[in-house]
Amino acid sequence: MQYRLTTPLTEADVRQLRLEDTVLLNGVMFGIRDATQIRIFDEGIAPPDDLTGAVCLHTAPGVRKKPDGTYEKLSIGTTTSARMDRFAPGLLEKYGVRAIAGKGGLLEGSVAAMERFGGVYLAIVGGAAALTTLQIEAIEKVWWEDLMPECFWKFRVKDFGPLIVAIDAHGNSLYKEIQQRAAERIRAM
Amino acid sequence: MTIYDAIETAACELYLRALKDIPPDVRTALAGALENEQSAGERTGEQVMFTILENIRIADEQDTLVCQDTGLPVIKAVIGLPLDVAELELRLRKGCERATLSYPLRSNTVHPLTRRHTGTNTGHGIPVVKFEFAPGLGRLELIMAPKGSGSENMSFLKMLTPAEGAKGVKKFVLQCIFESGAKPCPPVIVGVGLGGTSDVAMQLAKEASMFRKIGTVSPDPDARALERELLDKINQTGIGPQGLGGATTALAVHVEWAHTHISQNPVAVNIQCWRGERAEASISADGEIAYAI
Numbered sequence: 497m498q499y500r501l502t503t504p505l506t507e508a509d510v511r512q513l514r515l516e517d518t519v520l521l522n523g524v525m526f527g528i529r530d531a532t533q534i535r536i537f538d539e540g541i542a543p544p545d546d547l548t549g550a551v552c553l554h555t556a557p558g559v560r561k562k563p564d565g566t567y568e569k570l571s572i573g574t575t576t577s578a579r580m581d582r583f584a585p586g587l588l589e590k591y592g593v594r595a596i597a598g599k600g601g602l603l604e605g606s607v608a609a610m611e612r613f614g615g616v617y618l619a620i621v622g623g624a625a626a627l628t629t630l631q632i633e634a635i636e637k638v639w640w641e642d643l644m645p646e647c648f649w650k651f652r653v654k655d656f657g658p659l660i661v662a663i664d665a666h667g668n669s670l671y672k673e674i675q676q677r678a679a680e681r682i683r684a685m
Numbered sequence: 686m687t688i689y690d691a692i693e694t695a696a697c698e699l700y701l702r703a704l705k706d707i708p709p710d711v712r713t714a715l716a717g718a719l720e721n722e723q724s725a726g727e728r729t730g731e732q733v734m735f736t737i738l739e740n741i742r743i744a745d746e747q748d749t750l751v752c753q754d755t756g757l758p759v760i761k762a763v764i765g766l767p768l769d770v771a772e773l774e775l776r777l778r779k780g781c782e783r784a785t786l787s788y789p790l791r792s793n794t795v796h797p798l799t800r801r802h803t804g805t806n807t808g809h810g811i812p813v814v815k816f817e818f819a820p821g822l823g824r825l826e827l828i829m830a831p832k833g834s835g836s837e838n839m840s841f842l843k844m845l846t847p848a849e850g851a852k853g854v855k856k857f858v859l860q861c862i863f864e865s866g867a868k869p870c871p872p873v874i875v876g877v878g879l880g881g882t883s884d885v886a887m888q889l890a891k892e893a894s895m896f897r898k899i900g901t902v903s904p905d906p907d908a909r910a911l912e913r914e915l916l917d918k919i920n921q922t923g924i925g926p927q928g929l930g931g932a933t934t935a936l937a938v939h940v941e942w943a944h945t946h947i948s949q950n951p952v953a954v955n956i957q958c959w960r961g962e963r964a965e966a967s968i969s970a971d972g973e974i975a976y977a978i
Contacts (some may be wrong), residue, residue: 626747
């Protein structure tokens with residue numbers, strides 16, 4: 497199934513999604529990465545904007561700063577999510593995030609948190625930044641510029657995707673299924 | 686232009702080209718992967734490959750970066766004319782800095798302990814420059830291959846025992862692919878380095894993943910057979926494009942080797958993501974630059 501969803505997402509929005517469904521997103525996405533989440537969770541500094549129903553994108557964009565202090569997008573893609581796995585449950589439980597978009601997937605604890613709190617992991621095609629940069633209409637706001645490029649970014653997006661539902665809100669992970677199958681096949685070789 | 690000015694200009698241009706323009710051999714392999722997914726009836730694999738090809742089309746059309754990861758610059762310099770190597774290295778570095786500041790490219794280079802940024806995509810030991818010497822070639826060849834972290838983080842070295850033999854090598858490579866899963870952005874190019882000392886094995890693996898073109902085969906019959914067998918087995922895992930399942934996990938497996946010690950059996954794996962970024966130029970003694978298309 498293909499869905500077109502608009503942020504902020506509700507629990508019902510994400511609970512309806514099943515593995516391998518595709519999603520086009522409209523509205524707002526928040527860009528975060530390693531350093532951003534170290535600040536939130538390890539240093540205990542609250543996110544600068546309301547993340548209820550939010551979609552977070554694992555990214556550290558390439559940008560150009562304009563004379564008026566705003567940023568022009570140059571290349572906004574995604575990064576390997578597994579590095580930031582330990583932060584994902586907190587984003588859902590503490591801040592009400594409904595979806596995390598990235599590449600490569602998240603691990604067991606995050607899969608369980610998505611089932612419990614109602615969240616999904618949306619896979620972007622890693623490396624496809626030329627496409628995703630086009631789908632980001634504007635960089636609306638930037639906080640924590642001292643972490644450049646791992647700031648807290650707010651993007652306005654239009655038909656961002658296609659994103660593939662790779663972890664659903666029912667305890668299923670496409671990555672886990674594929675890895676289990678691969679392990680069996682390798683054992684049989 | 687002196688040859689050194691040409692080297693700096695070429696390094697700058699090659700860094701940008703490598704990030705914008707997918708090499709022809711990789712394009713062909715990616716198009717083949719889409720057909721593979723279609724004929725295998727893998728719908729998600731097909732969707733992913735379609736998006737990858739669409740992304741390349743947009744990067745071509747808009748003259749923009751394919752991926753946001755501008756990597757660490759890795760350069761191979763094939764020296765076929767008399768040159769001051771220290772000056773060559775300095776100019777390559779300056780070229781990388783120029784590309785980073787002028788575009789501007791996202792800078793990725795940080796100190797490994799303090800994580801402090803240099804801001805230039807250069808630093809202590811960066812760019813990585815590999816020198817090769819080709820007496821009588823009459824020109825300098827530069828191959829730029831900026832390496833992204835998603836795939837570079839999936840690097841492996843194991844000093845197997847001789848008793849584990851070729852079987853142990855195959856098992857280890859498959860284990861690496863399994864552990865890497867979706868993380869290095871499949872379909873990948875798998876570089877395998879066999880033999881030598883531990884550092885040589887890693888270097889051979891990088892040569893195999895980054896500088897060997899898809900479609901080339903090892904001149905050594907045993908290594909060639911291993912390339913074929915591993916590619917077949919890796920694609921049978923079903924990990925597929927982006928690790929979301931499918932028929933194409935690897936576009937190619939390249940094996941490079943060196944002789945080794947009777948009591949050693951080193952095997953190294955280095956993985957390159959689907960974009961297989963690489964750009965080449967040839968520079969003559971009077972500083973004329975010819976870029977490969």
